[in-house]
Amino acid sequence: MFRNKWTYAGLIIILFFIVTALTAPWIAPEDPYEINLVLQLAPPDADHIMGRDNNGSDILSRLLYGARISLVVGLSVVTISGIIGILLGLVSGYYGGWVDLILMRIVDILLAFPGLLLAIALVAVLGPSLTNVVIALIALGWVPFARLVRGQVISVKERNYILAARTSGQSDLRVMIIHILPNIISVVIVQATFNLAGVIISESSLSFLGLGAPPGTPSWGAMLSEGKQVILDAPHVSIFPGLAIMLVVLAFNFVGDGLRDKLDPKTDRK
Amino acid sequence: MNLNRSPLLQVIDLNVDFKSEGKTTAILKEISFVLEKGETLGIVGESGSGKTITVQSILNLIPTPPLSGISGKILFKDTDLLNCSQTQLRSIRGKEIAYIFQEPMTALNPVLSIGDQIMEMIRTHESTGRKSAFQKAVSLLEEVGIPSPEQRMKNFPHELSGGMRQRAMIAMALSCNPEILLADEPTTALDVTIQAQVLELFKELKQTRGTSIIFVTHDLGVIAEIADKLMVLRQGMIIEEGPLDQIFKSPQQEYTRELISLLGGE
């Protein structure tokens, strides 16, 4: 089905990630919130293969629960911002004119803030919490979708079958949803796959900076933040959460590449 | 032919294979021909017949991939171009044998001025200073009929018209006074009137400089004006060759007759 074996590797990792997130309460060896100060920073051993953190909690258990946070944040941000972006992109590309003009200028302004900066700013004023991280990432996440969809709509809307649908008296909404959207959905899916990777990194970054999940939450980013405080005494705390983030991000990137090869043959292949 | 003197260029049993997606295809089969000093050889064929590959093989310009195998001999004077060092090959490329590409727009570097590109050629093969290279380039542009050549030196390829670009390309090819010019469809990309002018330029060069030319084209009409002898390629094989008049008068192959009759119809 896919040309590249890396795509399959990515799919397997993602499947593993999702299963882990769903079954964390049953497969985790310990309660991830359990504080056990006697065993603080215990290094990895046969029973606890990743060791224990600052509070003496089992790192493996926290990692498994952390997958839930990444998955929930990733899916909710990409779904909601995707829908918003698709709708705005459709309207902007289809009608053009001043709607398009205003929307694109807003996009210009939002893109003037590099990377995470605006998300950091929003979380800074809203207050640090996972919910606010989701809100901030949605507030920015629709931009790439809107730009992509708008461009696609503009290139598609002059094609004959779309023109035929438009002139046959169908409503604009119907033309957009029934005729245009199915033609561009594959590139949107590719974009969404890459965005999932991006959102997972963003959530971890904000949590690492102390702007996301509150202290003690087993978010992978927050775990790395705790690891940094004890890096001199217990490097093992820093190793595993980062590895988890990297594998998941790598997996979504591989799958995104594979999907792009398959769904969007126009773009050049590696 | 004088038997004591070896020809200027001699191609013997040239075979070229391309490989793509695991499949090897023979592009050229047993190509042999001779080019004497001062002679103009026309190579005619439809696209895909292997005429461009034939002339690019002479200077070893085909990249691997797609090239997967090349055999035979290409003797320039006494050097086998298929079997000589890179240094030797480089000293022949441009200096002894120069190449004129079909599409000057893509064959000239878009970010370097015309002058830079001509002077670079001169200074690669001759130890001259910038100033004399500049003077030489200007006089070359003048020779190929480019008005106000000093200004044109500073222009970039996209600033010239198609005809002027091709003239500049020809000037570049002439800059080291090569013994052989390989001209690959040099007039195809041009308008009909410009085509005639450039063809006129080739005729002049042939007379004034005595340069040997291999002129590749799909257009027999063009070849009839300039070639001394003719070679018809089809599917990588020579199907007919001989002096121009002879082929036009009594073509041996059905394919050649068709090409000639098409010409009459125009």
Added chain:
Amino acid sequence: MISYIIRRLLLLVFVLFGVVTLVFFLIHFIPGDPVDIMLGDYALPADKQELRSVMGLDRPLLIQYKDYVSGVLTGDLGTSIHSKRTVLEEILERLPASAELMVGAMTIALLIAFPFGILAALKPYGLLDSASMFASFLGVAMPNFWLGPLLIIFFSIKLDWLPINERGGLENLILPSITLGTAMAAMLSRMIRSSLLEVLGEEYIRNARAKGLAERKVILKHALRNALIPVITIIGLQIGVLLSGAIITEAIFDWPGLGSLLLEGIYNRNYPLVQGCILVIATIYVVVNLITDITYAWVDPRVRLS
């Protein structure tokens, strides 16, 4: 070209105006009374009143906006809450450290990306190309707040080669620069590879070889010059990644730059400082992007002369 620059400058003015507007309204997104949040629950009513009038929060929104914009235009970014120093002063104090880190990261990125990108393009699908492709996948996926700690564990703790935490000599700059520059190196080396690979298939490269030029000259003069044109734009966009990555990198290494200042501002609820930092970082990004876009147009004579 001139009209292109004018158009870009007009867009720049518009975008910067939008940025200032957004940053101004940021403080009004705060749920509740910003003064209560900034000064905490135990602040004296008189102090609160003073802060409110210093920041102009007791005046109508439009007046506040007008004052903020005219303040920004004259270089007045407000006053930092606790230190009572001007925000601009605090920012300027931290700017050199950030600039140092950016230059370090950029140097690392270019030093890695160019040789690997070029070598990979010269032998596509070869061993080095595959290896650098895999490395760049890792480089892009590896979060810098993991790479940084890994580098510290390996080079500072296990090998004890390089110092950690705090700014100082060149050896202090190495690990933060690698942390920040790796992702850009990964991205850039792939870009250079694909751009160069495309150019190497062009007819003018064949022509350069037909002229008898040495291969080194064909690659460095004829191919690379053309291949760099699209890469310049990517470098501009990647500087945005560097600017926001720097915030995290500075947090990892306690680097006293603009990013740390922003985070201090956030932790201390020092909103004028937060606003100032965000404004300055965004402005730097927008201006750098404009410069790369103009460079891009200037390097390509097809654009420059049209």
